Amino acid sequence: MRLFLRPPLRRHGILAFDLDGTLYDNAAYIRFQEESQVRRLADFLCLSYDEAGARIRRIRQHRKEGGLPPTSLANIFRELGVPFDLIVRWRQEEFHPSNWLSQDGALFESLSSLKNFYILGIITNNPHAVAEQSLKALGIFDLFNIIIALDDTYRSKPDPAPFKMLLKETQAQPRDCFVIGDRYDIDIEPALAEGMNGILVDSVKDLYILPQILLP
Ligand SMILES: [Mg+2]
Structure with missing residues (x-):
């Protein structure tokens, strides 16, 4: 895991997760x-x-x-x-x-504790319907407040459009947004370019310990 954080760290705001390769590992x-x-x-x-x-x-x-x-x-x-x-x-x-993914109890627990302090969102290059089905298969759909998918902006990361849409929809300041993803060039670099924080993960196991970093 690599952290690209803008001090001073404010432990509230928006956590915007990439989906594929971030919320699950399934090569x-x-x-x-x-x-x-x-x-x-x-x-x-x-x-x-x-x-x-x-x-x-x-x-x-x-x-x-x-x-x-x-x-x-x-x-x-x-x-x-x-x-x-x-x-x-x-x-x-x-x-x-649902043919590929299954419920992840450790992920549910981690995200549930983060949800006490942050609004949880998704920024994905998959269509909205696929994102919803993926979150349901993982057993975490109800934890998310906002999904920004390929057919919401008709732009694909690393295009800035989905990141700008997150800021617009949540009315959040960029420094209060944390984008979490598995690809630096696709997920993290465009978030940093908007003034957001970035967290580059190696596997879903990094998300299990995210509360240790992001909770007060
Ligand atoms: Mg990914």
Whole structure:
């Protein structure tokens, strides 16, 4: 875990969690998500699965060579000409969180104690319906006050739009917001750019000890 905190630390405010790879660890599900979307992209572009994968790798390589940070799969799909509503629909059709995720009692306990001092939210690059299903599968849906999903802004992190929407919807000051995620370039860097705090996690186990850091 790496902390990017703005002193003085005020132990109240908004905790905005990334979802996939942050609120659960499931490498097979994360892999399935990318592979299923590459399959849909291949159909859309009339390419083989391998050719579609090569197009994605080429864009990632170009960004690297141009000194640009990594971006989301949705943003790469936009570069390849996929309309945003299709990106949302493909995810809604392919992702069934209850097949992959189960209740996490330790996570529920940790988030419940944090909820005494903070408003809990989600900022995710998955569609709203998928986010709700994921939180329900994990047994933590009722703890969250706000979900900002791909089809709420039609922008994908690291685009600043979902972070700005969080500030607008909650009327919070950036220094009172903590964005918690598993990818620095996608989750943390854009939060810091808005003046928020960032917490980069290695696994969901880091969330179990978050109360030790964030509670008075
Ligand atoms: Mg993530």
